[in-house]
Amino acid sequence: MRIGIEAQRIFRKNKHGMDYVVLEEIKHLQKMNSEDEYYIFVSPGEDRCIQETKNCHIIEIKCPTYPLWEQIALPLAAKRAKVDLLHCTSNTAPLFCRIPIILTLHDIIFLEPRDKGNKSFYQNLGYYYRKFIVPQILRKCRSIITVSQFEYYTIQQKLGITNDRLRMIYNGYNDWFKPSSEKKKNNAPFLFIGNTDPKKNTERTIIAYSRYLQESKHKRNLVLVDLNDEYLREILKRNKIETIRPYIQQIGYVNNKELAILYQKAFAFLYTSLRESFGIPLLEGMACGTPVITSNSSSMPEIGGKEALLVNPESITDITSMMLQLETDDELYNMQIEYGLERVKHFSWYATAQKLQDVYREFA
Numbered sequence: 001m002r003i004g005i006e007a008q009r010i011f012r013k014n015k016h017g018m019d020y021v022v023l024e025e026i027k028h029l030q031k032m033n034s035e036d037e038y039y040i041f042v043s044p045g046e047d048r049c050i051q052e053t054k055n056c057h058i059i060e061i062k063c064p065t066y067p068l069w070e071q072i073a074l075p076l077a078a079k080r081a082k083v084d085l086l087h088c089t090s091n092t093a094p095l096f097c098r099i100p101i102i103l104t105l106h107d108i109i110f111l112e113p114r115d116k117g118n119k120s121f122y123q124n125l126g127y128y129y130r131k132f133i134v135p136q137i138l139r140k141c142r143s144i145i146t147v148s149q150f151e152y153y154t155i156q157q158k159l160g161i162t163n164d165r166l167r168m169i170y171n172g173y174n175d176w177f178k179p180s181s182e183k184k185k186n187n188a189p190f191l192f193i194g195n196t197d198p199k200k201n202t203e204r205t206i207i208a209y210s211r212y213l214q215e216s217k218h219k220r221n222l223v224l225v226d227l228n229d230e231y232l233r234e235i236l237k238r239n240k241i242e243t244i245r246p247y248i249q250q251i252g253y254v255n256n257k258e259l260a261i262l263y264q265k266a267f268a269f270l271y272t273s274l275r276e277s278f279g280i281p282l283l284e285g286m287a288c289g290t291p292v293i294t295s296n297s298s299s300m301p302e303i304g305g306k307e308a309l310l311v312n313p314e315s316i317t318d319i320t321s322m323m324l325q326l327e328t329d330d331e332l333y334n335m336q337i338e339y340g341l342e343r344v345k346h347f348s349w350y351a352t353a354q355k356l357q358d359v360y361r362e363f364a
Helices: 017-031 066-080 121-138 149-159 202-215 229-238 242-247 256-265 280-287 300-304 316-328 330-346 349-363
Strands: 002-006 037-042 056-060 085-088 101-104 143-146 166-168 190-193 222-225 248-251 268-271 292-295 309-311
Touching: 002 017, 002 066, 017 037, 017 056, 017 280, 017 349, 037 066, 066 085, 085 349, 101 121, 101 349, 143 149, 143 349, 149 166, 190 202, 190 256, 202 229, 202 242, 202 316, 222 256, 229 242, 229 248, 242 248, 256 280, 268 280, 268 316, 280 292, 280 300, 280 330, 292 300, 292 316, 300 309, 309 316, 316 330
Parallel strands: 002 037, 002 085, 037 056, 085 101, 101 143, 143 166, 190 222, 190 268, 222 248, 268 292, 292 309
Antiparallel strands: none
């Protein structure tokens, strides 16, 4: 079977969640013995993170904008490659495509009420693009894949997708996320990966950290990844907590391999999002032997498991209390390290690729 896989953004230098998902799926599909031929459709970029193999062909498509790339250039390229099916991996797909489509629908956040907050032009454009495209494309898809039981039931309830078309396949995590042989320093910081998307709950988390500083004897620093300085200054000024700025260390974008070092060196990882369809960083932190404080909402209890440290992400008091408890309770801290290392054994990219291959075979 000739299988087309849309991987538009994987050659870009600054990758994010969905980019890494399809990248790892492709890498593990390449390792499997298969009579299938894969055609990977990408946009040109400087990070050529996959190479062609005997049964895996890379087709670069140049186009000025993402909508034009997906709606016009992609179906034309797929037709020229004579693929039997096209797997679109990032929530949307071409509306006018005669090739059967399998869609990975990571989430349907675009159907939910939007939280007020600082949204970039790119975030707004993506929101309205998905809101227009997804309802129209879903009825045309042969199979729809999502990434957690939480999202599976949400899609069923809100969109009425039947069981015969809807599949759930968990994500995995990369093998370089593992504990360090070096002992954590006594002054190890908290780690938070945030951005301006309101669902990341950045403002409440920083306020919770400011309250932690008021009560803690250790007063650990906070390392912020991928959060611009202007947005941080706005939060500090709006909440009159500018005095905590010396305790905050800002780091820009960090690639996936370097991120493992930050997890390993952190005292704990704050993953306090309001809404996640899966939450790969939750696994990454656990796999590095770092306790994770996460949310009791959406998919995070499912992925974190029964013993995860869950807080109400809308309660600043809850987040602060858990930070302090983890700092003062050595038994809880060590138990969370061991629990996390066991929990992540339930997830792997190899298992993800196997189940994805099963979906392709169902189609055949």
